Amino acid sequence: xxxxxxxxxxxxxxxxxxxxxxxxxxxxxxxxxxxxxxxxxxxxxxxxxxxxxxxxxxxxxxxxxxxxxxxxxxxxxxxxxxxxxxxxxxxxxxxxxxxxxxxxxxxxxxxxxx
Amino acid sequence: xxxxxxxxxxxxxxxxxxxxxxxxxxxxxxxxxxxxxxxxxxxxxxxxxxxxxxxxxxxxxxxxxxxxxxxxxxxxxxxxxxxxxxxxxxxxxxxxxxxxxxxxxxxxxxxx
Numbered sequence: 383x384x385x386x387x388x389x390x391x392x393x394x395x396x397x398x399x400x401x402x403x404x405x406x407x408x409x410x411x412x413x414x415x416x417x418x419x420x421x422x423x424x425x426x427x428x429x430x431x432x433x434x435x436x437x438x439x440x441x442x443x444x445x446x447x448x449x450x451x452x453x454x455x456x457x458x459x460x461x462x463x464x465x466x467x468x469x470x471x472x473x474x475x476x477x478x479x480x481x482x483x484x485x486x487x488x489x490x491x492x493x494x495x496x
Numbered sequence: 497x498x499x500x501x502x503x504x505x506x507x508x509x510x511x512x513x514x515x516x517x518x519x520x521x522x523x524x525x526x527x528x529x530x531x532x533x534x535x536x537x538x539x540x541x542x543x544x545x546x547x548x549x550x551x552x553x554x555x556x557x558x559x560x561x562x563x564x565x566x567x568x569x570x571x572x573x574x575x576x577x578x579x580x581x582x583x584x585x586x587x588x589x590x591x592x593x594x595x596x597x598x599x600x601x602x603x604x605x606x607x608x
Contacts, residue, residue: 426588426599426601426602427537427545427588427602429596432595432597441595444596477544482535482547482550482592483537483550483592484547486544489544
Protein backbone atom coordinates (compact mmCIF):
# COMPACT_ATOMS: atom_id res chain seq x y z
CA UNK A 383 0.00 0.00 0.00
CA UNK A 384 1.34 3.41 -0.99
CA UNK A 385 1.74 5.77 1.95
CA UNK A 386 2.96 9.34 2.13
CA UNK A 387 3.31 10.80 5.61
CA UNK A 388 4.19 14.45 6.05
CA UNK A 389 5.69 15.92 9.20
CA UNK A 390 7.44 19.04 10.41
CA UNK A 391 4.64 21.58 10.29
CA UNK A 392 3.71 24.02 13.00
CA UNK A 393 3.46 27.66 14.03
CA UNK A 394 6.39 29.85 13.05
CA UNK A 395 7.07 33.57 13.09
CA UNK A 396 7.44 35.53 9.85
CA UNK A 397 10.98 35.43 8.55
CA UNK A 398 11.81 32.14 10.26
CA UNK A 399 12.40 28.71 8.75
CA UNK A 400 10.72 25.32 8.78
CA UNK A 401 11.56 22.00 7.14
CA UNK A 402 8.85 19.60 6.04
CA UNK A 403 9.41 15.91 5.47
CA UNK A 404 7.38 13.36 3.55
CA UNK A 405 8.13 9.71 4.26
CA UNK A 406 7.15 7.43 1.39
CA UNK A 407 6.48 3.71 1.41
CA UNK A 408 4.78 1.08 -0.70
CA UNK A 409 6.44 2.00 -3.99
CA UNK A 410 9.90 2.49 -5.45
CA UNK A 411 10.39 6.10 -4.40
CA UNK A 412 13.52 6.64 -6.49
CA UNK A 413 11.59 5.99 -9.72
CA UNK A 414 9.13 8.85 -9.34
CA UNK A 415 9.09 12.60 -9.42
CA UNK A 416 7.42 14.24 -6.45
CA UNK A 417 5.52 17.43 -5.72
CA UNK A 418 4.67 19.72 -2.86
CA UNK A 419 1.22 21.27 -3.19
CA UNK A 420 -0.39 23.57 -0.66
CA UNK A 421 -3.87 24.73 0.27
CA UNK A 422 -4.45 27.91 2.23
CA UNK A 423 -7.39 27.77 4.67
CA UNK A 424 -10.69 27.62 2.77
CA UNK A 425 -8.84 28.07 -0.54
CA UNK A 426 -8.00 25.90 -3.53
CA UNK A 427 -4.92 23.92 -4.46
CA UNK A 428 -1.63 25.61 -5.32
CA UNK A 429 1.39 23.80 -6.71
CA UNK A 430 4.59 24.75 -4.86
CA UNK A 431 7.52 22.71 -6.15
CA UNK A 432 8.54 19.52 -7.94
CA UNK A 433 11.62 17.36 -8.09
CA UNK A 434 12.76 14.73 -10.59
CA UNK A 435 13.32 11.09 -9.56
CA UNK A 436 17.08 11.57 -9.20
CA UNK A 437 16.76 14.98 -7.58
CA UNK A 438 18.76 16.53 -10.37
CA UNK A 439 15.94 18.79 -11.56
CA UNK A 440 13.77 21.03 -9.42
CA UNK A 441 10.98 23.46 -10.21
CA UNK A 442 9.32 26.17 -8.11
CA UNK A 443 6.47 28.59 -8.32
CA UNK A 444 7.71 32.16 -8.54
CA UNK A 445 6.43 33.20 -5.12
CA UNK A 446 8.66 30.67 -3.32
CA UNK A 447 11.69 30.73 -5.61
CA UNK A 448 14.79 31.62 -3.64
CA UNK A 449 13.04 30.91 -0.31
CA UNK A 450 11.99 27.25 -0.56
CA UNK A 451 14.17 24.27 -1.47
CA UNK A 452 12.79 20.90 -2.46
CA UNK A 453 15.08 17.90 -2.04
CA UNK A 454 14.94 14.17 -1.60
CA UNK A 455 16.88 11.30 -0.06
CA UNK A 456 16.15 8.23 -2.15
CA UNK A 457 18.00 5.97 0.29
CA UNK A 458 15.52 7.03 2.97
CA UNK A 459 12.51 7.32 0.62
CA UNK A 460 11.92 10.79 1.95
CA UNK A 461 11.01 14.09 0.32
CA UNK A 462 11.80 17.43 1.94
CA UNK A 463 10.77 21.06 1.68
CA UNK A 464 13.06 23.57 3.35
CA UNK A 465 11.12 26.79 3.81
CA UNK A 466 13.08 29.94 4.68
CA UNK A 467 12.02 33.56 5.07
CA UNK A 468 8.46 32.47 5.69
CA UNK A 469 5.63 34.92 5.10
CA UNK A 470 2.05 35.02 6.33
CA UNK A 471 0.88 34.11 2.82
CA UNK A 472 2.72 30.78 3.13
CA UNK A 473 0.18 29.70 5.74
CA UNK A 474 -1.42 26.54 4.37
CA UNK A 475 -1.74 22.80 4.57
CA UNK A 476 1.17 21.33 2.65
CA UNK A 477 0.73 18.04 0.81
CA UNK A 478 3.34 15.87 -0.81
CA UNK A 479 2.13 13.99 -3.87
CA UNK A 480 3.52 11.54 -6.37
CA UNK A 481 4.41 12.39 -9.94
CA UNK A 482 1.04 11.80 -11.54
CA UNK A 483 -0.86 13.06 -8.52
CA UNK A 484 -2.09 9.55 -7.91
CA UNK A 485 -1.14 9.53 -4.24
CA UNK A 486 -1.21 12.35 -1.71
CA UNK A 487 -0.20 12.54 1.91
CA UNK A 488 -2.59 13.58 4.67
CA UNK A 489 -1.11 17.05 4.73
CA UNK A 490 0.72 19.08 7.36
CA UNK A 491 -0.33 22.52 8.56
CA UNK A 492 2.08 25.43 8.45
CA UNK A 493 1.02 28.65 10.16
CA UNK A 494 3.15 31.75 9.78
CA UNK A 495 2.18 34.33 12.35
CA UNK A 496 3.71 36.54 14.99
CA UNK B 497 1.01 30.71 -16.28
CA UNK B 498 -1.84 28.52 -17.55
CA UNK B 499 -5.13 29.74 -16.11
CA UNK B 500 -7.64 26.98 -15.40
CA UNK B 501 -11.24 28.15 -15.39
CA UNK B 502 -13.68 25.76 -13.79
CA UNK B 503 -17.45 26.05 -13.95
CA UNK B 504 -19.77 26.02 -12.16
CA UNK B 505 -18.49 27.02 -8.74
CA UNK B 506 -21.36 25.21 -7.04
CA UNK B 507 -23.34 22.30 -8.42
CA UNK B 508 -26.48 21.15 -6.61
CA UNK B 509 -27.43 17.59 -7.50
CA UNK B 510 -29.99 14.98 -6.61
CA UNK B 511 -28.79 11.52 -5.71
CA UNK B 512 -28.96 9.33 -8.78
CA UNK B 513 -28.65 12.29 -11.10
CA UNK B 514 -25.98 13.20 -13.64
CA UNK B 515 -23.74 16.27 -13.65
CA UNK B 516 -20.98 17.81 -15.75
CA UNK B 517 -18.13 20.06 -14.70
CA UNK B 518 -16.28 22.18 -17.22
CA UNK B 519 -12.61 23.07 -17.13
CA UNK B 520 -11.03 25.42 -19.66
CA UNK B 521 -7.36 26.28 -19.91
CA UNK B 522 -5.91 29.54 -21.19
CA UNK B 523 -3.43 27.61 -23.34
CA UNK B 524 -3.41 24.24 -25.03
CA UNK B 525 -2.52 21.45 -22.63
CA UNK B 526 -0.99 19.26 -25.33
CA UNK B 527 2.59 18.55 -24.26
CA UNK B 528 5.49 18.38 -26.71
CA UNK B 529 5.39 14.60 -26.26
CA UNK B 530 1.79 14.47 -27.52
CA UNK B 531 0.19 13.75 -24.14
CA UNK B 532 -2.36 16.03 -22.52
CA UNK B 533 -1.78 16.24 -18.79
CA UNK B 534 -5.20 17.20 -17.52
CA UNK B 535 -6.36 15.53 -14.31
CA UNK B 536 -9.45 15.61 -12.14
CA UNK B 537 -9.45 15.30 -8.34
CA UNK B 538 -12.06 15.15 -5.62
CA UNK B 539 -11.47 16.54 -2.16
CA UNK B 540 -13.94 15.34 0.43
CA UNK B 541 -14.34 17.31 3.67
CA UNK B 542 -11.24 17.15 5.88
CA UNK B 543 -9.47 14.83 3.44
CA UNK B 544 -6.61 15.08 0.99
CA UNK B 545 -7.40 15.37 -2.72
CA UNK B 546 -7.84 12.05 -4.53
CA UNK B 547 -7.08 11.42 -8.17
CA UNK B 548 -10.08 10.46 -10.30
CA UNK B 549 -8.98 10.96 -13.90
CA UNK B 550 -5.56 11.50 -15.48
CA UNK B 551 -4.53 12.43 -19.01
CA UNK B 552 -8.03 13.68 -19.79
CA UNK B 553 -9.94 10.42 -19.81
CA UNK B 554 -8.07 7.68 -17.91
CA UNK B 555 -9.75 6.55 -14.72
CA UNK B 556 -7.36 5.98 -11.84
CA UNK B 557 -7.27 2.55 -10.25
CA UNK B 558 -10.47 1.75 -8.37
CA UNK B 559 -12.44 4.70 -9.71
CA UNK B 560 -16.00 3.88 -10.71
CA UNK B 561 -16.99 4.00 -14.38
CA UNK B 562 -19.66 6.48 -13.29
CA UNK B 563 -16.84 9.03 -13.66
CA UNK B 564 -15.76 9.94 -17.16
CA UNK B 565 -13.43 12.59 -18.52
CA UNK B 566 -13.33 14.01 -22.00
CA UNK B 567 -12.02 16.93 -24.01
CA UNK B 568 -8.96 18.13 -25.83
CA UNK B 569 -6.73 21.14 -26.28
CA UNK B 570 -8.21 23.72 -23.93
CA UNK B 571 -11.69 22.41 -23.20
CA UNK B 572 -12.36 19.53 -20.81
CA UNK B 573 -15.33 17.98 -19.04
CA UNK B 574 -15.87 15.65 -16.11
CA UNK B 575 -19.17 13.78 -16.07
CA UNK B 576 -20.57 11.96 -13.07
CA UNK B 577 -23.55 9.68 -13.55
CA UNK B 578 -25.83 8.15 -10.93
CA UNK B 579 -24.47 10.45 -8.24
CA UNK B 580 -23.97 8.77 -4.86
CA UNK B 581 -23.54 10.34 -1.40
CA UNK B 582 -19.81 9.52 -1.44
CA UNK B 583 -19.38 11.68 -4.56
CA UNK B 584 -20.07 14.90 -2.67
CA UNK B 585 -17.13 17.22 -2.22
CA UNK B 586 -15.03 19.71 -4.16
CA UNK B 587 -13.78 18.76 -7.60
CA UNK B 588 -10.61 20.27 -9.06
CA UNK B 589 -9.11 20.07 -12.51
CA UNK B 590 -5.36 20.43 -12.74
CA UNK B 591 -2.78 20.69 -15.52
CA UNK B 592 0.65 19.10 -15.45
CA UNK B 593 1.70 20.01 -18.96
CA UNK B 594 3.79 23.03 -18.12
CA UNK B 595 5.27 24.64 -15.03
CA UNK B 596 3.95 26.17 -12.93
CA UNK B 597 1.36 23.43 -12.59
CA UNK B 598 -2.04 25.01 -11.99
CA UNK B 599 -5.47 24.03 -10.75
CA UNK B 600 -8.99 25.23 -11.26
CA UNK B 601 -10.67 27.01 -8.36
CA UNK B 602 -12.91 24.04 -7.64
CA UNK B 603 -16.53 22.98 -8.06
CA UNK B 604 -18.50 22.06 -4.97
CA UNK B 605 -20.87 19.18 -5.60
CA UNK B 606 -23.64 19.29 -3.02
CA UNK B 607 -27.12 17.95 -2.51
CA UNK B 608 -30.10 19.94 -3.71
